[in-house]
Amino acid sequence: MxxxxxxxxxxxxxxxxxxxxxxxxxxxxxxxxxxxxxxxxxxxxxxxxxxxxxxxxxxxxxxxxxxxxxxxxxxxxxxxxxxxxxxxxxxxxxxxxxxxxxxxxxxxxxxxxxxxxxxxxxxxxxxxxxxxxxxxxxxxxxxxxxxxxxxxxxxxxxxxxxxxxxxxxxxxxxxxxxxxxxxxxxxxxxxxxxxxxxxxxxxxxxxxxxxxxxxxxxxxxxxxxxxxxxxxxxxxxxxxxxxxxxxxxRWAAWPRRQPGRTVAAGQGLRKQLGGRELFDGLDLEVAESDVVAIAGPSGCGKTTLGDVLLGMTLPDSGIVRRAEWAGPLGLQKLYQDPLAAFAPHQTLGAGIAELCRRHGLAPSATHALLPRLRLDAGLLHRRPTEVSGGELQRFSLLRTLLLRPALLFADEATSRLDPLTQAEVMQLLLETVQEYGTALLVVTHDAALANKVAGQVVTLPPRNPRIRLDKTASVFRV
Structure with missing residues (x-):
């Protein structure tokens, strides 16, 4: 054959x-x-x-x-x-x-x-x-x-x-x-x-x-x-x-900035899934201009921890506090599977235009972000299934950045991107942190990426014993 x-x-x-x-x-x-x-x-x-x-x-x-x-x-x-x-x-x-x-x-x-x-x-x-x-x-x-x-x-x-x-x-x-x-x-x-x-x-x-x-x-x-x-x-x-x-x-380490107000924090967090303990006794805080990475192998609970902090999933025990000043749109998630975040029968342009109308955003903001994300304006006429996975992920990022969130939870945001585009998208996230003081929570399985971009790294093992965090360290491990 x-x-x-x-x-x-x-x-x-x-x-x-x-x-x-x-x-x-x-x-x-x-x-x-x-x-x-x-x-x-x-x-x-x-x-x-x-x-x-x-x-x-x-x-x-x-x-x-x-x-x-x-x-x-x-x-x-x-x-x-x-x-x-x-x-x-x-x-x-x-x-x-x-x-x-x-x-x-x-x-x-x-x-x-x-x-x-x-x-x-x-x-x-x-x-x-x-x-x-x-x-x-x-x-x-x-x-x-x-x-x-x-x-x-x-x-x-x-x-x-x-x-x-x-x-x-x-x-x-x-x-x-x-x-x-x-x-x-x-x-x-x-x-x-x-x-x-x-x-x-x-x-x-x-x-x-x-x-x-x-x-x-x-x-x-x-x-x-x-x-x-x-x-x-x-x-x-x-x-x-x-x-x-x-x-x-091979990247240069991101510059560290002095964190501002706390956007979201968890204390004594515990979560089980499918009879398996993901984490227990975990403290985590994300502040303005702060970059925190949650690292670890696939299926260890990285996404679940981020979802708990955003309020998308409830912890089994522990306390989560979110800043009231951030507003209802202040906490945003960039999904790992971008196809799940878009209406399948709506063109990308129509979806973004609807977002702009709903929240009073200028359409010019969309066209300003397109070249920064290496996206052709012609792709706006296509549906989500008619562009590549990497292109769709960049449209997810564009849509999220339009709202200028106080906290952006990037869940494996670059796992679908080639190394060059990954570096460019991460650079755009860095600029967002620097320009707007956005708090950035990054979930990644790539230890090198986590250590290059984050001031704090929480590393989850595949099967966690009780987690204790040394709050004086920049890298937290079990």
Missing amino acids: SLIVEHLRILGPDGVLVHPASFALRPGEPLVLLGETGSGKSLLAQAIMGVLPPGLRAEGRIVLDGQDILKLAARERRALWGRDVAMLPQEPWAALDPSMRAAAQVEEVDRLVHRQTPSVAASRTAARLSRLGLGGAARRFPFQLSGGMSQRVALAATQAAGARMLIADEPTKGLDAALRDTAGALLRAEAEAGRMLLVITHDVTLARLLGGQAIVMLAGQVVESGALPTLLDAPRHDYTQKLVAAEPE
Whole structure:
């Protein structure tokens, strides 16, 4: 089996979105599409699957086992899904059924695609979830899972399909280093088992783990290609060099400012979830111009702690105080899964315009922020599912910044962004702290990012004993 892509380009109402690209995919050797959000990586994968957003079309040839599948009818393309071609989409929200428990979503692949008995499907599912560190999440619904946990459930379901070709779109976003390595090893094993593997990512470390061949994309064009890890060890193109050099551990540390008034504080906080204690006896305070990071592996309770501080979740015990002067819109959250924060059938521009009308904001404020977030004004005419995950996350940030919150809770705000865009978005958050005295609460699984940006770092372990914080230290640990 082989896949040969020849002169594939993607066009939309405004012209060419992805310029002609050619590559081959063969069993046993991963192919990695590497580049920033919005560079066209996901559009190439969607063209191969036959799921391009409305209004876009593909031209060229996509030859699967000698057959140009670009010429097939939609019904014939869908017949390839599951057994021949499987895709792990970029957003877990788009991959999981909100009404089904995690294990059931993986089990049904074995039952419906491979016609296995319920007992065999359950046994295989338990093994897959265990390998991905999800043994305790089998009976949870998607809304009870963290973003990283949802991503791993979707990965398990896609892996269960056993298709001859697997397309994984940003498979490790939202995962900590250990789980990223585990997911990378599982994907590499899929290739070594003789399957074709196409991985779309902005994660340079994942690309190194996978090996094989790589194609680097920028603004809809292929700018460099070659074997891994050679391409990353000695990049030729200026963009590839910048991409490799933009990892958080290379950033300069953010300047510290004297904190102002307290915006939100918790004392003696305790929270359990699913019978597991996330934290206990935890004190936390966030003040104006303060940057506090909550770090730790996926599923350890980082988001839950932030939600408790904002009042979106009640603690099991403890006291939370929020400043009355901040007002009803003063505490804002930037969600980990941006797709969950937008009306699916409303264009981005219409949603932002409605926000401006409701709160008496000048439309010019939107257009002032677009270039700072590297967003094209033409994207305002698209719906949330018609832009990349990274672009949608930047629109989430734009919408939040329009309200100039007293406290911004950024929940894995840059986990979907390539290193260059991640650095730029974090720089914009720093400017927000400096210009408006905003209190910034950052949730991240990236220890290097936490230590570079925050004056205080609260590190949660995966299974917490009682947490005691040394309030004289800048880094709090168990």
